[in-house]
Amino acid sequence: MNKIIGKNSLLKSNFLQLLFKKITPAKANSRVFTGLVVVLAITMMAITAPLITWYPPLKTLVGEPFTTPNNYYLFGTDDLGRDIYTNVVYGIRTSLIVGLSSVLIAVIIGTLIGVLAGYYRGLLEDFLMRITDMTLILPQFLLALIIVAIFGQNFQNIIIAIGIVSWPGIARMIRAEFLSIRERPFIEAAKAIGLSDIKIIFSEILPNAMPSVIPYVILQINAAILIEAGLGFLGIADPNVPSLGLMLNTAQQYLMNAWWMAVFPGLMLSIIVIGLNLLGDGLVEYLNPRLRKR
Amino acid sequence: MESHFSLKVINLKKYFPVSRGFFAGPQKYVKAVDNISFVVEKGGTLGIVGESGSGKTTLARLVLRLIEPTSGSVYFDNKNIFELNKHELRRLRPQMQMIFQDPMASLNPRKKVKQILAQVLKLHTSLSSEEIHERILSLLEKVGLSPPELFLERYPHELSGGQRQRVCISRAIALNPRLLIADEPVSALDVSVRGQIIKLLLDIYNESRGDMTYIVISHDIALIKSMCKNTLVMYLGRMVELGETDRIIESPLHPYTKVLISAIPIPDPESARERKRIPITGEPPSLIDPPPGCHFHPRCPYVMDKCRTETPSYFQVDDRLVSCFLYE
Amino acid sequence: MSPLISFIIKKLVQYIPMMFAVIIITFILVNMAPGDPTFILVGEVGDEEFVRAARARLGLDKPLHERFLIYVSNVLKGDLGYSYLRSEPVAKLIIDRIPATLLLVLTAMFFSALVGIIIGTIAAAKRGVLDISLSTFSLVGISIPYFWLGQIILVIFAVKLGLFPLGGMVTVGRNYQGIDHILDVIYHLVLPVMTLAIFNLAYTTKITRGSVLEALTQDYIVTARSKGLPESKVIFKHALRNALIPVVTYTGFNTGVLLIGAILTETIFAWPGMGSLLYDSIRLRDYPVILGVFIYGSIIIIIANLIVDILYGLLDPRIRVR
Numbered sequence: 001m002n003k004i005i006g007k008n009s010l011l012k013s014n015f016l017q018l019l020f021k022k023i024t025p026a027k028a029n030s031r032v033f034t035g036l037v038v039v040l041a042i043t044m045m046a047i048t049a050p051l052i053t054w055y056p057p058l059k060t061l062v063g064e065p066f067t068t069p070n071n072y073y074l075f076g077t078d079d080l081g082r083d084i085y086t087n088v089v090y091g092i093r094t095s096l097i098v099g100l101s102s103v104l105i106a107v108i109i110g111t112l113i114g115v116l117a118g119y120y121r122g123l124l125e126d127f128l129m130r131i132t133d134m135t136l137i138l139p140q141f142l143l144a145l146i147i148v149a150i151f152g153q154n155f156q157n158i159i160i161a162i163g164i165v166s167w168p169g170i171a172r173m174i175r176a177e178f179l180s181i182r183e184r185p186f187i188e189a190a191k192a193i194g195l196s197d198i199k200i201i202f203s204e205i206l207p208n209a210m211p212s213v214i215p216y217v218i219l220q221i222n223a224a225i226l227i228e229a230g231l232g233f234l235g236i237a238d239p240n241v242p243s244l245g246l247m248l249n250t251a252q253q254y255l256m257n258a259w260w261m262a263v264f265p266g267l268m269l270s271i272i273v274i275g276l277n278l279l280g281d282g283l284v285e286y287l288n289p290r291l292r293k294r
Numbered sequence: 295m296e297s298h299f300s301l302k303v304i305n306l307k308k309y310f311p312v313s314r315g316f317f318a319g320p321q322k323y324v325k326a327v328d329n330i331s332f333v334v335e336k337g338g339t340l341g342i343v344g345e346s347g348s349g350k351t352t353l354a355r356l357v358l359r360l361i362e363p364t365s366g367s368v369y370f371d372n373k374n375i376f377e378l379n380k381h382e383l384r385r386l387r388p389q390m391q392m393i394f395q396d397p398m399a400s401l402n403p404r405k406k407v408k409q410i411l412a413q414v415l416k417l418h419t420s421l422s423s424e425e426i427h428e429r430i431l432s433l434l435e436k437v438g439l440s441p442p443e444l445f446l447e448r449y450p451h452e453l454s455g456g457q458r459q460r461v462c463i464s465r466a467i468a469l470n471p472r473l474l475i476a477d478e479p480v481s482a483l484d485v486s487v488r489g490q491i492i493k494l495l496l497d498i499y500n501e502s503r504g505d506m507t508y509i510v511i512s513h514d515i516a517l518i519k520s521m522c523k524n525t526l527v528m529y530l531g532r533m534v535e536l537g538e539t540d541r542i543i544e545s546p547l548h549p550y551t552k553v554l555i556s557a558i559p560i561p562d563p564e565s566a567r568e569r570k571r572i573p574i575t576g577e578p579p580s581l582i583d584p585p586p587g588c589h590f591h592p593r594c595p596y597v598m599d600k601c602r603t604e605t606p607s608y609f610q611v612d613d614r615l616v617s618c619f620l621y622e
Numbered sequence: 623m624s625p626l627i628s629f630i631i632k633k634l635v636q637y638i639p640m641m642f643a644v645i646i647i648t649f650i651l652v653n654m655a656p657g658d659p660t661f662i663l664v665g666e667v668g669d670e671e672f673v674r675a676a677r678a679r680l681g682l683d684k685p686l687h688e689r690f691l692i693y694v695s696n697v698l699k700g701d702l703g704y705s706y707l708r709s710e711p712v713a714k715l716i717i718d719r720i721p722a723t724l725l726l727v728l729t730a731m732f733f734s735a736l737v738g739i740i741i742g743t744i745a746a747a748k749r750g751v752l753d754i755s756l757s758t759f760s761l762v763g764i765s766i767p768y769f770w771l772g773q774i775i776l777v778i779f780a781v782k783l784g785l786f787p788l789g790g791m792v793t794v795g796r797n798y799q800g801i802d803h804i805l806d807v808i809y810h811l812v813l814p815v816m817t818l819a820i821f822n823l824a825y826t827t828k829i830t831r832g833s834v835l836e837a838l839t840q841d842y843i844v845t846a847r848s849k850g851l852p853e854s855k856v857i858f859k860h861a862l863r864n865a866l867i868p869v870v871t872y873t874g875f876n877t878g879v880l881l882i883g884a885i886l887t888e889t890i891f892a893w894p895g896m897g898s899l900l901y902d903s904i905r906l907r908d909y910p911v912i913l914g915v916f917i918y919g920s921i922i923i924i925i926a927n928l929i930v931d932i933l934y935g936l937l938d939p940r941i942r943v944r
Contacts, residue, residue, distance in 0.1 A: 134643045137927060138920055141882045146648070146916045149909065150655045150662055185400040188360055193414045193465065194387030203413075207404045226767055230886055233769045235904050248770055252890065256788075259777050266770030273765040281761075 032286060035278030042272055046093040055083040057090040057242045066258050075264040078247070079254060084261065088268050090242035095272055098159055098228040099221040105163025106224075107217060110170025111206075117171070118178025119201055129175065132168045140165040144227055148236050155238040158231065162224045173216050177209035215283035222276040229269055244269045300336035300507045301357070301473060305329055306366035308352050312582055324581045326352040328531040329366075334524075336472075337504035341518030341539060342511045343554065344528035347581060350511045351395070353528070354475045357509070358390050359383060370473070388418045388469035393495075395478040397458035401450040407434070407461055408446040414468045429468070437464040438494060456487035460494065467498060474498075475509045480517065492520060516558055519543060527551050530581060530589040537614030547616040549594045588618070596620055629935050637928045644920040645697050648913055649690055662909045667706045676704070702917065703910040712914040716896060720918070722791060723895030725807075726884045727877070730815045734822035735873050739866070741823075742830025746838065747857045756827065763824025768883050772817040772890040779813055786813050789892030814891045818883050822876065829872050833865035840864075874930030878923040885919070 045052065055062040061081035069076040075084035113132065117125040147161035181187065182205060190204045231237060232245020239246075244265040251261035307330075309323035326349040334340045342350050355361045357368055359375045367374045370390060378386065394400035401410060411430045415421060421429065434442035437460040450458055459479065466474060476495060480488040499508055499521075510521050518525055518539060525542050527535040527550065535548040546552040579585050585592050591601040600619050609621040652659050664676040677683060680703075681692040696702070702712040745756045780788045791810050792798065798806045837843060838861050846860045847853075888897030896915055903911040 134640050137640055137878075137924060138644065138647070139878050139882055139916075139923055142885075142916045142919050143647070146912060147651060149904070149912050150651050152656065185394050185396060186402045188355075189392075189394060189400040189462075189465075190402070191360055192358060192387065192392050194384040194417060195413075196384065204402055208402070229767055230769060230882075233767075233886060234889065234901055248773065252773065255773060255777055256781055259781075262770065262773040262777070266767065266773065269770060270762075270766045273767065274761060277761060277765050 029282075029286075031278050031282035035275050035280070035282055038271065038275030039279055042092055042275060043096065045089055046096050049089045049093050053083075053086040053089050055086045057086050058082060058240070062086075066254070069260050069264075076258070076260040078250060078258070078261050084247070084264055087242045087247060088244065088265050091244040091247060091265060092268060092272065094155075094241055094243050095225045095228060095269070098162065099225040102159045102162035102166060102224045102228075103217060103221045105160065106166035106170055106220060109163070109167035111174055113167070114171040114174025115178060115201055115206075118175035119182060119197070119205070125175075128171075132171050132175075135165075136168040136172070138165075140223075141227055141230055145231060145234070145236055148231060153236055153238055155241045158228060158236075158238065162227050165227070166220055166224055170213070170217065170220065173213055174209060177212055178205055181205045181208050211287050215280045215287065218276055218280035218283065222273055222280060225269075225272060225276070300338070300371070301334045301509075302369040303333070303357060304331050304367050304369070306331070306353070306356055306368065307364040308349075308356055308361065309364045322582055325531045325584070326581070327356060327363075330526075330528075330531075330533050332526055332533070332536060334507050334509065336507060337502075338524065339499070339508040339510070339522040341515075341522035341525040342509065342528060343515050343518050343525055344513065346513060347530075348528040349531040350513075350528055351477055354392065354477050354509065354511055357473075358392055358475065360392075388414075389471050390473040391466035391469070391471040391475070393459070393462050393466050393474065393476040393479050396482045397455065397462045398450060398482075400462055401458060403450055405449070406446065407448050407450075407453075410461065410465060411468060414465055418469050433464040433468055434461075436467075436498075437461070438490070439464070454487075455483045456491060459483060459487075459491050463491075463494060463498070470502075470505075472505060473507045473509070475511070477511045478513070479510070481512070481514070492517065496521060515543065515554060527554065530579065530584050532589060533608075533615075533617065534590070535614065535616045537612075537616075541612075541614065547611055547614060547621060548590075548618045549596050549620075550590045626936075630932055633928060633931050633935070637924055637931075640924050641921055642694075644917055644924070645694055648697075648917060649693050652913070653686065653689075662913070663703060665706050665909050666907050669706065672706060697917065702914040705908055705911050707906050707908050708911075712910045715899060715911060716914050716918050719894065719896045719899050720922075722893060723881070723884050723888065723897065726811070726814055726818065726888065726893060726895060727880050729811060730818035730822060730884070731873060731877070731880060733815060734819040734826050735869065737819070738823045738826025739830050739862075739869060742827040742869075743834050743857060743862055743865075745827065746831045746834035746861075747853070756831070760824040760828045763820055764828075766821070768817055768821045769886040769890060771820060772814070772887050775813055775817055776890055786810075789890075791894050810891075810893075814884075814887050814893050817887050817890070818880065821883060822873075822880060825876070826869060826873065830865060830869050833868045834861050837861040837865045871930065871934060874933070875927060877926035877930070881919060881923060881926075885915075 049057075059082065062083050063073050063077040063081050065077060065079050065081040067073050067077040067081075073083055073085065075088060078084055078087075113128050117128040117132075144158075144161040144165045147164065148157050151157045151161075187200060187204055190200050195204070228243070229245035229248070232243040233248050233252075235246070235249050237243045237246040237249075247265040248262055248269075251258070251265070254261055306327055307325070308327040309325050312322045312324055328349075330353060332340065342353060344350050352361070356363050356366075359368070359378075363376060367376055369375075370386065373386075375383065375386065405413070408430060411433060412426050415426045415429055419426075430446070431442045434440070434445055439445045439457060439460050445453070445457070445461075450461070453461065459482075463479075479495060480491050483491060495508075495510075499506055508522065510518060512518055515525070522539050524537065525535075525539040526533055527542070527548065529550050535542060535546070535551045537547075542551060543555055543558075546555045579589065579592060585602075587603045588594070588601040588606055591597045594601065598619060604619075606617045606619050606622075608615045608617050611621050652662050655662050660673065660677055660682055663680055663682070664673055667673055667676075680696075681689045684692070700713050702716070704710070705712050705715060708715060741756070745752050776788070780786050787793065787810050789810075792803070792806050793810075796806070834857065838857070843856060843861055846856045851860075884895065885897030885900055887893070888895045889901040892898060896919065899911065900915045902908075903915070
């Protein structure tokens with residue numbers, strides 16, 4: 001049956017083709033699909049935030065403080081009378097922006113280091129990997145926390161700090177891929193036709209490394225979103241940006257009376273994380289033939 | 295006079311260090327290519343034959359400078375390719391091409407046939423994209439992939455083994471190389487398509503009318519016989535015999551060559567029965583600790599005391615070179 | 623030298639530079655900070671006398687490399703500065719809090735490993751309906767941020783049902799002694815451990831299931847089955863034993879994640895550990911303590927990894943050889 005799928009494939013896109021042609025159990029397939037739907041839905045909410053909310057975010061006293069959820073305030077209001085629904089929707093936006101931009105930073109640093117170590121080998125590799133391993137063992141969360149604490153609690157610093165603590169995993173992954181791919185004969189064939197190192201790295205090795213790296217990057221986005229929320233939960237956040245974590249921090253003080261202040265931001269955060277986990281984990285299983293057999 | 299030569303290999307050596315723990319005695323080496331010299335004239339054909347592990351592929355990679363040698367030189371048109379800088383080497387690349395053993399592995403799995411060929415052409419020519427397209431079509435036609443339009447958009451995994459090797463061949467000849475090295479060009483293929491690929495390679499050679507030089511690497515001396523005028527026999531990194539293929543097969547000189555030739559199957563059972571098979575004793579020795587003296591002596595039926603300690607140099611017999619004390 | 627000792631030394635050589643790295647990174651960050659590092663190292667203090675004394679002690683008027691040496695030697699001596707706001711040395715503040723945090727981490731680790739191994743093994747043995755509910759459970763367990771999970775648990779079990787205390791480590795005002803004290807602590811420990819363990823449980827279950835399933839495909843299992851051993855014996859005696867190594871390794875190397883989890887969980891349940899200290903220090907902008915928690919937290923994690931690495935070498939002789 002797998003052969004039939006392989007031969008009749010109509011998918012022309014390079015990556016998708018690679019994904020869907022492989023022998024895959026229905027389970028992994030449906031997980032990727034569900035994850036994709038959740039992530040797309042959440043992204044849509046984030047993009048259309050101004051259209052699907054009625055109050056400006058962070059605006060105080062749009063209603064009575066501590067209003068229980070009702071038709072006007074879907075998720076209720078908080079201690080300052082801010083609409084929780086509005087801030088949750090904008091909070092998703094923040095989460096996604098933080099996740100994507102900090103992981104972009106991490107991918108740039110990680111790719112650079114991984115490529116240098118994996119392609120050029122030798123002493124440079126030893127040195128870079130030693131640094132990577134050291135950074136990897138440090139508690140990412142605490143490191144991000146003190147960076148923001150020291151450099152100032154603003155949105156930009158939070159993104160940079162999370163980016164700085166997230167690169168080592170990506171660097172290791174890319175290096176490992178490079179180590180295995182660079183030994184494959186088509187790289188020697190590329191050398192034989194006279195391709196330059198740069199071209200070999202970017203047009204031959206990197207595209208072949210992507211299928212393994214992409215799911216990992218998705219999981220890394222997830223981790224970044226959780227770090228941001230965790231920082232917010234401890235009160236390390238930009239007060240001028242709606243943040244699901246910071247909302248949970250405020251809610252902590254009113255748990256006894258205003259449960260909705262904690263429930264909705266946390267629920268939304270969980271949905272984001274579930275969606276990304278489904279997508280990332282599903283893709284990992286998709287692309288790992290050893291796991292796929294189970 | 296000098297310019298007559300297309301390819302001249304002089305005292306080429308490649309020793310791979312054997313990695314072992316610290317403080318574990320002196321560093322040992324695998325002498326994958328140990329002091330090999332030969333010349334292939336322009337338009338000539340040379341077969342390199344030997345068991346797996348005899349250093350054939352390493353030799354080929356050295357000749358193209360895909361790896362750096364331990365010592366020695368390779369003159370391509372009187373230029374020592376090991377003295378070229380990166381830039382000069384890249385400019386020379388289109389003139390010396392290689393066909394690899396495993397066509398599937400030597401094609402980037404994420405590139406279409408079209409992209410694979412366009413990449414070579416873009417790199418070394420200044421053709422417009424229409425011209426490149428035309429060239430690709432005629433190349434595919436030339437290597438027997440027709441109608442070529444059918445193959446442009448395919449990925450390597452969508453091709454059969456034979457078709458893949460044809461793509462590899464078309465990539466190698468895309469820029470009209472003057473030296474083409476085929477490393478076990480058919481051993482990864484189905485027996486049924488081997489003949490076609492060999493014929494294709496021969497056709498390409500014949501069409502070049504003496505412009506192209508071939509080096510064919512194989513463990514199969516019958517394949518070498520069908521393709522190459524001259525043959526170099528390798529054993530554990532060393533050259534044991536070099537001469538005209540037909541002469542070597544008719545009357546092998548080196549004991550190892552004799553063993554190799556006697557292993558060729560003969561289609562006629564009558565004459566096969568008459569042939570004396572030479573039994574070979576013992577396992578091929580380890581590359582890390584090859585026997586001293588002549589590497590072949592532990593398995594050689596004609597072994598002399600001298601063979602155990604001294605390495606034989608090359609002795610000329612008629613127009614052949616042989617590395618054996620029997621011909622001293 | 624016996625291979626074991628040389629293995630341990632090799633590991634120490636590998637890990638000790640990491641501890642230095644923590645100190646160096648902290649120093650670099652502090653000195654890259656915008657403005658005066660005094661602000662970070664001493665804290666937002668109005669008392670000029672105190673600031674002047676602290677600056678002299680930290681060598682803040684000296685050139686960078688001297689300052690670095692002073693800093694490193696201070697940290698190595700265990701001197702992380704003085705919290706003006708709390709009138710106590712930072713090191714003492716943190717060290718006092720470490721046992722509470724470790725109690726939380728270790729209890730959660732123990733329970734999640736125990737329960738995870740049991741559920742994971744059963745799930746591997748009886749595939750089917752259980753598989754789906756289990757994979758859903760682990761997905762949700764992994765995905766729910768534990769700091770939110772803790773809040774929900776607190777609302778349900780403490781606020782609404784009133785089964786457990788709202789927070790703290792002991793009941794305030796009752797000076798329990800002996801066994802009563804221990805029971806009181808356990809009573810307070812339930813909810814935070816539950817929060818932390820659920821997150822870890824999801825992973826342990828997943829890993830156990832995976833490695834038991836993998837073990838079940840091995841030849842020795844086929845042999846055991848063909849000998850006619852009952853399936854339960856095959857799984858628990860043969861498959862599980864070999865599947866445990868990844869679980870143990872994971873649990874050990876996951877100490878870092880669990881420690882961070884504890885820091886966040888503590889703030890919910892007012893558990894008097896490093897996390898609550900960190901939380902309060904963030905609110906009070908008590909920078910010396912924040913830095914101290916980073917250094918101590920990192921060092922605890924590095925030591926935990928070192929221990930697991932060595933234990934791993936003891937358990938699996940193949941690792942040692944490499």
